[in-house]
Amino acid sequence: MTRRILFLFFLMGSFISVGQQIVNHQLIARNLGEKEMHDGVVIRTFGFAQSFGEQPPIPGPTLYANEGDSVVLDLFNVSQGAPHTIHLHGLDVNQENDGVPHLSFEVHHMEHGYYYFVAPHPGTYFYHCHVVSTIHVQAGMYGVFIVKPPDGSNTTWDGGYSYSQEKLYTMSEIDPLWHEDSVMEHDHDTTQTIHEVSIPEYHPSYFLVNGQSEQQLLESEIVLQSAKEEVSFLRMANIGYLANRITFPEELNAKIISTDGRPIVNPEISDTLWISPGERYGVLIEPIVDLIDSIEISYVNMNTLTSEDIQYVPVLVSGTNGLNEVLIKRTFELYPNPSADQFYIKSFGQAYDCINIYDAMGRLVHVENHDYTEKKSININLAEGIYNVEILLSQCVLDTLKWIKR
Amino acid sequence: MDLKSFLIFFLWLSFSFNSCSTQVNDTLFINSGTLQTYNGSSINYSCFNESDAFEKSNKVLSYLVTDTVSLTIINNDNVAHLFKVNELGVESQLIIPGEQETVLIHSLNSGTFIYHDAENFPNHKIIGLAGILVFRNGNYSSFYWNLKEIDTVWIKDIAENNMVSTIYNPKFFLINGNNNPNINEDSLARVTGNVGDTIIIHVVNTGNSIHSIHFHGYHLKVEQSSEHPSHVGRIKDTFPINPMEVLTLELVPHQPGEYPVHDHNLIAVTGANIYPNGMFLTMLIEP
Numbered sequence: 001m002t003r004r005i006l007f008l009f010f011l012m013g014s015f016i017s018v019g020q021q022i023v024n025h026q027l028i029a030r031n032l033g034e035k036e037m038h039d040g041v042v043i044r045t046f047g048f049a050q051s052f053g054e055q056p057p058i059p060g061p062t063l064y065a066n067e068g069d070s071v072v073l074d075l076f077n078v079s080q081g082a083p084h085t086i087h088l089h090g091l092d093v094n095q096e097n098d099g100v101p102h103l104s105f106e107v108h109h110m111e112h113g114y115y116y117f118v119a120p121h122p123g124t125y126f127y128h129c130h131v132v133s134t135i136h137v138q139a140g141m142y143g144v145f146i147v148k149p150p151d152g153s154n155t156t157w158d159g160g161y162s163y164s165q166e167k168l169y170t171m172s173e174i175d176p177l178w179h180e181d182s183v184m185e186h187d188h189d190t191t192q193t194i195h196e197v198s199i200p201e202y203h204p205s206y207f208l209v210n211g212q213s214e215q216q217l218l219e220s221e222i223v224l225q226s227a228k229e230e231v232s233f234l235r236m237a238n239i240g241y242l243a244n245r246i247t248f249p250e251e252l253n254a255k256i257i258s259t260d261g262r263p264i265v266n267p268e269i270s271d272t273l274w275i276s277p278g279e280r281y282g283v284l285i286e287p288i289v290d291l292i293d294s295i296e297i298s299y300v301n302m303n304t305l306t307s308e309d310i311q312y313v314p315v316l317v318s319g320t321n322g323l324n325e326v327l328i329k330r331t332f333e334l335y336p337n338p339s340a341d342q343f344y345i346k347s348f349g350q351a352y353d354c355i356n357i358y359d360a361m362g363r364l365v366h367v368e369n370h371d372y373t374e375k376k377s378i379n380i381n382l383a384e385g386i387y388n389v390e391i392l393l394s395q396c397v398l399d400t401l402k403w404i405k406r
Numbered sequence: 407m408d409l410k411s412f413l414i415f416f417l418w419l420s421f422s423f424n425s426c427s428t429q430v431n432d433t434l435f436i437n438s439g440t441l442q443t444y445n446g447s448s449i450n451y452s453c454f455n456e457s458d459a460f461e462k463s464n465k466v467l468s469y470l471v472t473d474t475v476s477l478t479i480i481n482n483d484n485v486a487h488l489f490k491v492n493e494l495g496v497e498s499q500l501i502i503p504g505e506q507e508t509v510l511i512h513s514l515n516s517g518t519f520i521y522h523d524a525e526n527f528p529n530h531k532i533i534g535l536a537g538i539l540v541f542r543n544g545n546y547s548s549f550y551w552n553l554k555e556i557d558t559v560w561i562k563d564i565a566e567n568n569m570v571s572t573i574y575n576p577k578f579f580l581i582n583g584n585n586n587p588n589i590n591e592d593s594l595a596r597v598t599g600n601v602g603d604t605i606i607i608h609v610v611n612t613g614n615s616i617h618s619i620h621f622h623g624y625h626l627k628v629e630q631s632s633e634h635p636s637h638v639g640r641i642k643d644t645f646p647i648n649p650m651e652v653l654t655l656e657l658v659p660h661q662p663g664e665y666p667v668h669d670h671n672l673i674a675v676t677g678a679n680i681y682p683n684g685m686f687l688t689m690l691i692e693p
Contacts, residue, residue: 094663098663103664199676241673243616243646260644262625277669277672278618302618302674303574303576303615
């Protein structure tokens, strides 16, 4: 309560210029959430909701403020067990509002905690729990905080680029083992700064974009739909424990213009973008042709530097009924890539009966004949290099994928 | 006099005639010992130390750009080593056990570099032999982070001359040989200063993994990136760093406080089921 009164005095004594407001957000911390994955499996989650009647979504609700707004964030902890906090990742708030338990404050069951700050540079930021963050972030306690320019317009920052629409893509992963009670219901002694907890090895099996994966990415909120020559602003953020390698269709003319809430002085025109855990990037796109394609998001293991999975965000330029075509286009997936002596071919429902592997000189170096419909492990000992993997059915080539052997 | 000795003599002569150059003599000792992990196990480890007593962190070499450094490396280990700084074209002769070699090091530009053992690379690097070399323009407030993760299975295999046959899977994550909370006891690592100071942080990744270092409380400017020169000038709060990459970061704190810095691959802030362990420390900025 004292902090609230002090903040109100601060606001009364402060000069708030025209257009700048006091913005209130409330997040309700829950630890009995449930999330249904793309394959129907239901896992337990922690998370932040905005009402008592809803499951805490993953990611949490996207919060907004305009540059210069005074933000009051009310964390109401309605969950038993360990306390929770809000760390305002990248917003450079003062120590008291930073959300690190032993350096700030923690919010216990049925308590409110209030965070106060003035919204800084326009950009994309995270909020997440910082209590045993390794477990609580994986459990789902994260979301994105977006700061718009002072006038709230569709401009990247005051005097920056104008755009007609923006899309937010937040990448993360889920290892179901980490969502079992034995991990989530960890002991927590609030008098200690170091905690002994059970932290399993991390082997994620769900690779998420905005909490969705596989066929869920065909939902309209995920699909990047644009008119030709329309400028869109993509906010791309990674809160997972793997790195992301993003590949844009070159027809999108992707331009990387900002990172971590600050403009990039010399914007980079590139169809490839790496985003490591905790980073955010702003990307402008302006397609110049009609297009049905996808943004490829690879999830790269930070230790082995190999891709563990690839997800595809559909892209439709000037198209309104192209989702099925996108689905057909992504019939097969090859991963991890690059890899050593083993990789997998995953089929999205398409039967095939033969795999041919060609080296860079076009020589056929390996053939496998079987009937497959789902995932197939290929074990092969070849020299390092780039290979073309041809997938066939009844001698018709269905797809050709590139494999990098390292 | 062989060709290499002649070249070293010629370089030394060239630097001697440069009126701005200062001759600096320094010594590194290659020592072997054991590293205690947080769960109490011991693994074989080697480092470039400043004396013949084994320390679990490699000595930070920091000089002015006007310095010409004559660095003698003494091998106290029982296998041969080879000192190398890729970016500066510095490479010693093979240093056999019990012997020493001297190299001349000079840099025209300020910057952060990695020195490492190039013999049996990357195995000798994996067992610890890689450190930070800095050439600076002046006497800034500077801090040094040598990021390195530990896969105990790999290190055991390398130490026993076995073939490494497992997927790289480190369980311990260190800065200058320490994990949280001990990193804060390292005055070279723990950032301290005042609001408005210009603070330089020299970061090197001598491990095999990518790390993604997130700062609470502040954005910093990239002064140098060995793998991504186009990133110089970017202002960020999270900095990925690839294996054998170096970053030089500038921090000018705008507010006081104690703020964490940690790897945002949150697996790397754990170790032996302890949180926060691993690559986690705090900065202390006074008003």
